[in-house]
Amino acid sequence: MHEASFYIGIPGNKAKCTLCPHECIIQEGKQGICKVRSFRNEKLISDTYGRLSAIAADPVEKKPLYHFYPGKSILSLGSIGCNMHCRHCQNEDISQCIGITPASLKSYSTEDIMHRAAASGTDLVAFTYNEPVVNYEFMLDTARAMHAAGRACVLVSNGYIMPEPLGALLPYISACNIDLKAFDAAFYRKVAGARLAPVLRSMEMIHQAGKHMEVTFLVIPGMNDDRELFRKMSMYLAEKFGKSQVLHLSRYFPHYKMRLPATSMETMEALVSIAREYLEFVYPGNTGTAMDSNTYCPSCGNLLIGRNHYMVTIPGIRYGRCQQCEQQVHGKFSNQ
Numbered sequence: 158m159h160e161a162s163f164y165i166g167i168p169g170n171k172a173k174c175t176l177c178p179h180e181c182i183i184q185e186g187k188q189g190i191c192k193v194r195s196f197r198n199e200k201l202i203s204d205t206y207g208r209l210s211a212i213a214a215d216p217v218e219k220k221p222l223y224h225f226y227p228g229k230s231i232l233s234l235g236s237i238g239c240n241m242h243c244r245h246c247q248n249e250d251i252s253q254c255i256g257i258t259p260a261s262l263k264s265y266s267t268e269d270i271m272h273r274a275a276a277s278g279t280d281l282v283a284f285t286y287n288e289p290v291v292n293y294e295f296m297l298d299t300a301r302a303m304h305a306a307g308r309a310c311v312l313v314s315n316g317y318i319m320p321e322p323l324g325a326l327l328p329y330i331s332a333c334n335i336d337l338k339a340f341d342a343a344f345y346r347k348v349a350g351a352r353l354a355p356v357l358r359s360m361e362m363i364h365q366a367g368k369h370m371e372v373t374f375l376v377i378p379g380m381n382d383d384r385e386l387f388r389k390m391s392m393y394l395a396e397k398f399g400k401s402q403v404l405h406l407s408r409y410f411p412h413y414k415m416r417l418p419a420t421s422m423e424t425m426e427a428l429v430s431i432a433r434e435y436l437e438f439v440y441p442g443n444t445g446t447a448m449d450s451n452t453y454c455p456s457c458g459n460l461l462i463g464r465n466h467y468m469v470t471i472p473g474i475r476y477g478r479c480q481q482c483e484q485q486v487h488g489k490f491s492n493q
């Protein structure tokens with residue numbers, strides 16, 4: 158049993174978890190909203206410490222990260238639990254713990270992860286698949302060990318975390334992909350059971366800490382594709398994080414409790430076009446080869462990175478600069 162960090166005991170044999178903005182009040186023997194943090198014998202326990210539902214080497218593009226060591230492999234770790242309850246969740250079995258308990262998962266140590274990463278030929282590890290914030294303690298220990306060994310960790314998250322734990326984690330994280338679900342507080346409340354403001358606060362903290370951040374936005378027809386709201390979101394991203402902020406626009410398909418039809422290509426094209434009025438690096442996702450997801454130099458138009466599904470070529474970058482015009486390219490690149 159691994160004691161959780163970030164909680165306070167309150168009268169009546171209860172605990173208040175202060176890891177994420179839900180700030181659950183948990184009674185003895187019960188769990189929080191995320192289903193993986195429980196109060197037992199006067200202690201808050203991280204039920205999933207070291208327990209993983211998946212461990213696999215993926216292309217870093219799959220996270221998605223397009224400007225963070227493109228073409229590299231990243232060892233990706235998933236557990237179970239989530240602090241949101243999105244009706245369109247793509248990983249609902251592990252996020253909502255459907256038919257899976259922490260005890261049913263295989264246990265790993267941080268050393269196991271380090272060895273697995275080395276054996277997979279990568280120095281990158283991602284916390285992903287389910288919401289890693291709710292598995293905070295193992296993530297932090299692994300990230301610290303990786304950082305001490307000169308390796309890098311990536312957080313793929315909904316950004317729903319309180320400032321103190323995020324601040325304690327960020328020194329050991331090299332890059333983040335934040336899933337911004339909508340630029341609309343009502344959407345967050347109704348569809349995800351959460352709030353928008355803490356997600357924006359997390360993104361601003363990540364940016365202020367100087368970490369590489371990419372943002373993913375799943376476009377759901379009639380739910381978060383209002384053109385004016387989307388324009389406001391694009392303007393917000395550019396104003397807060399700069400026009401080089403990377404934005405992935407992912408096409409929705411019906412899944413789990415959300416049965417709306419798939420997002421049309423017309424909508425995808427319209428939103429990509431709006432976002433590109435403000436941002437230099439906007440990438441469509443889940444659109445097959447119908448839309449261009451290459452990277453071009455914002456300065457001279459040179460092809461920097463070519464992508465075909467997860468096949469990546471980097472014809473236009475040398476030492477982090479455009480080979481044609483020498484413009485610095487936003488992101489982290491190997492010195493090829």
Ligand code: SF4
Pocket residue numbers: 174175176177178179180181188189190191192194239240290291
């Ligand atoms: S991490 Fe889990 S237990 Fe803690 S406040 Fe968030 S949902 Fe509740």
